[in-house]
Amino acid sequence: MSVIKVRDVAYPIIQVPELKVQEEFLQDFGMKTAFKDDNFLFMRGAGKEQYLHVSREGERKFIGTAFYANSLEDLNALSKEDKFSSVEEIEAPGGGFKVTGEDLDGIIIEVVCGIEERKPDKESLKNIPSNLGGVDRKDFQRINETKRVGKPRSSTIKKIGHIGHNVADVSKSFEWYNKYFGFIPSDIVAVTDDLYGAMFCRCDLGEEPTDHHTLLIGSNLTSAGISGLNHASYEVADVDDIFLGHEVLKEKGYRHEWGIGRHYLGSQVFDYWRSPFGHVHEHMCDTDVFDNKKEPGITNVAEAQGMQWGPDITGTFGNDEGV
Numbered sequence: 001m002s003v004i005k006v007r008d009v010a011y012p013i014i015q016v017p018e019l020k021v022q023e024e025f026l027q028d029f030g031m032k033t034a035f036k037d038d039n040f041l042f043m044r045g046a047g048k049e050q051y052l053h054v055s056r057e058g059e060r061k062f063i064g065t066a067f068y069a070n071s072l073e074d075l076n077a078l079s080k081e082d083k084f085s086s087v088e089e090i091e092a093p094g095g096g097f098k099v100t101g102e103d104l105d106g107i108i109i110e111v112v113c114g115i116e117e118r119k120p121d122k123e124s125l126k127n128i129p130s131n132l133g134g135v136d137r138k139d140f141q142r143i144n145e146t147k148r149v150g151k152p153r154s155s156t157i158k159k160i161g162h163i164g165h166n167v168a169d170v171s172k173s174f175e176w177y178n179k180y181f182g183f184i185p186s187d188i189v190a191v192t193d194d195l196y197g198a199m200f201c202r203c204d205l206g207e208e209p210t211d212h213h214t215l216l217i218g219s220n221l222t223s224a225g226i227s228g229l230n231h232a233s234y235e236v237a238d239v240d241d242i243f244l245g246h247e248v249l250k251e252k253g254y255r256h257e258w259g260i261g262r263h264y265l266g267s268q269v270f271d272y273w274r275s276p277f278g279h280v281h282e283h284m285c286d287t288d289v290f291d292n293k294k295e296p297g298i299t300n301v302a303e304a305q306g307m308q309w310g311p312d313i314t315g316t317f318g319n320d321e322g323v
Contacts (some may be wrong), residue, residue, distance in 0.1 A: 017277070045160075081101075083101055092115075160234055161233040167227050190299070239285060245271065256273055258317050
């Protein structure tokens with residue numbers, strides 16, 4: 001029985017030496033500035049969240065990840081556990097409350113609730129139907145309407161999709177995240193019967209479907225034994241946004257990491273880019289969604305790193321120092 005069950009990922013917390021440079025990258029990536037001062041940068045998407053990416057100024061490093069709790073009562077329950085803080089007010093857009101802890105790898109974990117939602121940018125999230133599937137003309141979704149996606153432009157960020165952590169021991173890390181936050185496995189990447197290379201974990205929302213994974217726990221052996229950020233993933237409006245964003249980031253001269261392709265585990269269409277400070281950020285769309293009745297899959301490393309179509313995985317993917 002877990003202490004609480006989180007409902008989603010909220011934001012990564014990343015420290016960088018130049019907030020202005022970080023802001024420019026994230027704007028080109030598809031975000032908008034929610035708040036900025038000399039010490040902090042909060043970036044939002046087009047959805048209801050006040051912000052979905054937090055940067056602070058300082059020496060380059062990954063600080064941690066925040067998850068959404070369902071209630072203040074959950075935060076109170078978590079605050080009674082060892083190595084978690086008391087409930088604190090959040091001094092950021094939308095207010096709210098948080099409890100702060102630290103996982104087995106020294107990654108800071110914030111659990112938040114009560115952040116006031118903003119009014120979504122409905123016009124930018126408007127979806128133009130696609131004429132896909134079906135064999136009869138009555139199945140067409142777009143009739144007497146052209147499809148114009150607004151090239152050239154940055155991607156439209158709907159929400160944060162998931163976060164990836166590099167950890168020293170995948171099994172022990174999963175036990176910790178399951179105990180405190182109720183994460184359950186969607187896919188397990190087995191190196192041997194007793195050794196896991198990664199676990200793709202989702203929130204337990206009961207019968208309500210949720211993303212294939214909200215948290216990826218991967219072995220830090222691919223990052224020279226250094227625990228920390230694997231990547232931060234953001235869901236965009238559709239496949240057009242994947243390609244539009246790719247062209248903008250390519251034109252701006254950012255470093256491309258991996259893509260465009262469609263994953264095997266999770267099925268997402270993906271495209272990975274490195275920020276000017278080397279942190280990997282993903283555009284993705286069309287993810288699998290599961291409820292809590294779906295049993296976990298067991299797969300091998302080759303399938304986990306593979307794709308249904310697209311280029312082979314790069315040698316630096318998952319390595320936070322691969323800059």
